Amino acid sequence: MNSAEDLINLAKTYVSLSNRHQIKQIDTMFMEDATYYSSFFGEYKGRIAISEMMTSFFTRFLDAYWDITEYLVIEENGVEFRFVMTATDAASGERIERHGLECIYFTPEGLISHIAVSKPNEATSIGLI
Numbered sequence: 001m002n003s004a005e006d007l008i009n010l011a012k013t014y015v016s017l018s019n020r021h022q023i024k025q026i027d028t029m030f031m032e033d034a035t036y037y038s039s040f041f042g043e044y045k046g047r048i049a050i051s052e053m054m055t056s057f058f059t060r061f062l063d064a065y066w067d068i069t070e071y072l073v074i075e076e077n078g079v080e081f082r083f084v085m086t087a088t089d090a091a092s093g094e095r096i097e098r099h100g101l102e103c104i105y106f107t108p109e110g111l112i113s114h115i116a117v118s119k120p121n122e123a124t125s126i127g128l129i
Helices: 004-018 021-029 049-058 120-126
Strands: 030-038 042-045 065-066 072-074 078-088 095-106 112-117
Touching: 004 021, 004 065, 004 072, 004 078, 004 095, 021 049, 030 049, 042 049, 095 120
Parallel strands: 030 112
Antiparallel strands: 030 042, 065 078, 072 078, 078 095, 095 112
16 A cells, blocks of 8 residues: 555656656556546446547647646545646647546556546546546
8 A cells, every 4th residue: 555645756757747748658647458547538348548649639739738736636546636738729729727636546566457538527426526
């Protein structure tokens, strides 16, 4: 079992790698059969599918950046945080700002087993916050 500090550090590492668009290093954080669900982009099963989604995402949003002010440890070796993601859509040139809630669940070995990303209004309606 990971300590609260370990879990938060793992989540911070994931966000830091995401902010630097380091897909190869992010890949190593996921277990082989991890799952990823996003209200914004859909559901993905397995490390390869998640990596392909992230590659596509970072191609579309070359300057994507997540701002997080607080990380909270939750049940089942999880960490949740509210975020503001800013980016420019490469296809349209439109500047976007998205708010959401992300929950990352880790195995006892420190690998990501599941990520759930929800829009703020959805998080409230399904009882995540």
